[in-house]
Structures are given as structure tokens and as C-alpha cells.
Amino acid sequence: MSDIIVGIVAIILGVAGSWAIYWLLDFLVRLLPVKTQEKLRAISFLLPAAVLLIVVSVLPFFQTIAWSFFDKRAKNFVGFENYATLFTDSNFLGILLNNFLWVAFVPAITVGFGLVFANLANNVGPKREKIMKSLIFMPMSISFVAAGTIWGYLYDYPPPGRPQVGLLNAVVEAAGGTAQPWLSIDSGRLNSFLLMIVVIWLNAGFSMVMLSAAIKAVPEETIEAARIDGAGPLKIFISVIVPQIRGTIMSVFITTVIGVMKVFDVVLAMTGGNFNTSVLGYEYYRLFFVESNIGGSAAVVTILCVLIAPLMWLQIKTARHQEEIR
């Protein structure tokens, strides 16, 4: 009970407090001469955001990079030793391969499903469209851990002799096959692909919503013109609609790539990184919380950041581009 009271008090204090901070900043700025006021005005609105970002995200980020050159306990400088250890470890190379597979498959398939859903939904009439889209979109509001539970049940492999209560194995047995412990089969990285399905399931709705909005914004005349020229639906889609929504496709793709690079919770919930399913996000967690290896986990994060950096640049470019359109 006391926690709830603490929470409510904190909410009130937090809102009143942050309001008071801005009031105080404004008050202080207005005490100054008019000329100085002009210069400091922006600061009175930006200061809290800047302080929070610098203290909680920018400085710690540089600290992490620095620690990646230190030993387990972040005490002694070891140069590139952490990186050398990682890149000569076959497990870690397997992890990089997994991350690569995630990025190679999940974003493209997510965009593909999004396009299929968006197109189908466009043809079914507004009422059905709304309901069906909501149902496909719903997993978006579920946590990765809950999704891991839902799919863990679907892939369930009971001890021998027990009945199949997991859907996948039941289907396999009904088709005459034998039940498999799916999540521990790593040949061809099958288990990693089974985890990817979960993330695709979660993200397809997002992709659908974004692409559907873009498709609806395509001018009707361009489609009509192609139709008069005798183009079929598929032809219209590929050569009229897709070129006009390329920007949205790219942005959904990039967003999914970034999300997939950082994937962590699903792996934690479903396999705990076992059976060669680990990824960078999980390896970071394991090195720090299981092995208490600060230097090592910092090096893993730094590698992750280096891999994400080009996307950062793409993101800035897309943002600029959107501004120009406006």
C-alpha cells in the first residue's frame, strides 16, 4: 500500500516540481537585461532536457566506450584485449552470425507482411478493415516477455510420454511426424528462425499501419491512369504504388533493422541464449549479470553501437528529407 502512496505523491511532486523548475528558470532569465534575455531564452526551456540527456545518456555512453578498454572490474587498462577475446571466441562469432541473420530476414519479411496486410485491408471495406487491422496490430501492445510466453507455449515440447499440448508439435504429429524440441535445434539456426517469427508477429502490425497510411495517400488518378492503360492489379501495385511509397518502406525497414539489432527480451524469455540463439543484446546482459565482466559487456555494446552508427546517419538523412518535403 505504501508504494502506491509513494507513487501518487511522486506523480504530484514530479509534475509540480518540473513545472516549478521551468517557472524558476523563466523567472531568473527575466531578471536579466533584455539583451541577455534574448540570448538565454532558449536555455530556460532546454536546460532540463539537456542536463538529463547529458548525465543519463551521453556521458554514460562515452564511459561505456572507455570501459570497453578496461578489465573485468573496470580497474586496469587492457587496450584491445576485450575485443581480441571476443573476436577469437567462436561463440561470439556465432552471436554475430545470429545478429546478421536477424537483420537479413526480419526487416524484409516484416515489410513484406505489412504490404500484404495493407493491400488486402484496402479492399475489404472500411468496417472490416478497422476490425481486422486492430487484431493484427494488437501484438504491438504486448511485451516481448509475454510474447515469448505465448510462443513458448506454441513451440512446447513436453517430456516423452506426455501428450502434446503445444500447437506446433501437435500439428507435426497429426501429419505423421515426430515431435521435436524445436527451440533446442540449432542446425541451420532453426531455433533462431523460430524466435524471429515471434518478432515478425509483433512488428507486422506496425509495418501494416505505416504502409497502409502511405498507400491511402497515393493519388487515385495515377492508379486510374494505369488501369485505363490496361494494367492488372499486380502490375499497378508494383509499378505505380510501390515507387510512390518507397520513402515509407525505407523508414519502416530502417526502424525494424534498428529494433532487431537490439533484440534481447525475446531471446531471454524463450531460450535464455542457450542452443546458439544468443545475440549481441543478450550477450551484453549475460556478460554483465552472469559473469560480472564490465569490460567485456562494454565491448559488446560498443560493437553494437558501431554496427548501428550507419543507421544513425540514415536516420538523420531521412529526418532532413522529411523536413524538406514539409
Add this chain to the structure above:
Amino acid sequence: MNKFFAVIRNWRLGSTITLAVLVVIWSMPTVGLLVTSLRDRDEAAATGWWEAVFNPFGQIWSLDSFNKAVEGGMLDSLLYTLVISIPATILPLVIAANAAYAFTFIEFKGREIMFASLVALMVLPLQSALIPVLKGMVWLKKTFGIELVGNFASAWIVHAAFALPLAIYILRNFMMTLPVSLIEAARIDGASYYQIFWKLIIPMSVPAIASFAIFQFLWVWNDYLIAFIFVGEQKSVMTYKLLRLLGQYGDGWQTVAAGSFISLVIPVIVFFALQRFFVRGLTAGAVK
């Protein structure tokens, strides 16, 4: 002409059927877990959930697994999660709205560069900051006796900081669409920038604020990592609890299934009730 309409009608029917099949496939995993959570323990261990769906009257339905999940502390976790999620949604919004206002309406040196760095920060993985922040908080406790780790406040701060780039980005994009003439008129009437912000800009930005609020609320509610590192076991949130349940599912899927459902009731309600705003938020900006 009739032929044309016939094609359209078939096209529509085909689309409806295909989409309906896909919707069923998409919903099946969730439905399976829900059905399981409502079944009797022995029956659920003996037959698949689909048998219960095909034969609903030959089944024993029970709420035992929900009782068990509640006994395991699932309701406490629900409260903890709420106490973390609400401030972690409001706090970044207040801070971000102020910053977005400065980025939109006030000219200052380095505005472009600062905004570009903000966009870059949107991509930065959370993990890159967590350990130093954790160490910093431990140091604060040792030196000044301020206890953040293990309390909700630490999660609020970290969530707020990592929400800021996206929040500022979305709010600024929205504020850019507001009429500048209105603000200039208010200036001429003698209103200060501060008054304009609270009396004009905030009320006009409600749609964007609402969409980010929903987005952030769902994000915080579903987060595991920050809650695990900064709040920990004493006040374990839903994702934390669920993961522990999952680790000990020796006594069947029942309790885990019920636990998952308790954990996703609130986000799903929020989602369905406010979907409109959520979609607007997504289309307005990128996603974490």
C-alpha cells in the same frame, strides 16, 4: 460494365477471405494461451487447448490458475508496474514539450546541430548507458546517501532520459504545423514566451502529446531491462514476475498463461481504446 463490377466484387471477397485467414493465424497463439489459462489443470495437461475450443461444453473451466497467479504476487506487480509507468510517461513529456517549444519557436545558435544530434540519439541503444548510470547511482548512495537503485525513482529517470529524443522529435514535428501568426499575435499583446508555452502551445499540442503518452506508456509497461536493473526483485514488475514464472513452469502452463494475461490486460485495453492516437504517434515519428 457489369463484368467490371463482378471482378471488383470477387476481388473484394477474395481479399476478405485471405485477410480473415491471416487474422485467424495471427490471433491463434494469443487465443491458445487465453483458453489454456481458463482450463482445468489436469485437462490442460492431457489435451491441447484446441480440443477445448471444439468441445467447449465437455470441458471443465476454472479460474484456479488466475488465483494461483494472484497468490504468486501478480497483483502487487501490476501496481508496481503502474507506479513506474505513469510518472515515466508524464516526466519525459513535460521536459520534452519545453525543449520542443524552444526548438520550434526560439531562434538560437547551434539549433540545427543540436537537433541533428538529438535524431542520432534516437538510435542509441539503451544498453550503451545502463552500467555507468547504475554505477553512478550506487556512487550517489555511498557519497550522499541518496538511495535511487531499488526505488522507482531510478526507473523514472532512466526511462525519461531515453524517451526524450523521440518525444522531442515528435512534438517538434507537430509544433511546426502550428500557425506562427498566432504566436506572434500573442507576443504583440505582451505575453511572455513562458505564458505562450503553457497557455497556447500546450493546449494546441494535445493530439501529439496524447499519442506520445500512449506510446511511452506501452513502452515502459512492457520494458524488462530497466526495471530489472534499477528496481529489481523487491518491487518486481510484471515482465520480471512473468519471466520468473516461466522459469518454474514445472507445474504446467496454467499459471504462466494466467500471469501473461494479467500482464497484458492493461496495455491491450489502452491500445484498443486509444488506437487512433497511437497510430498517429507512430506515423509522426520513428520508433525506438
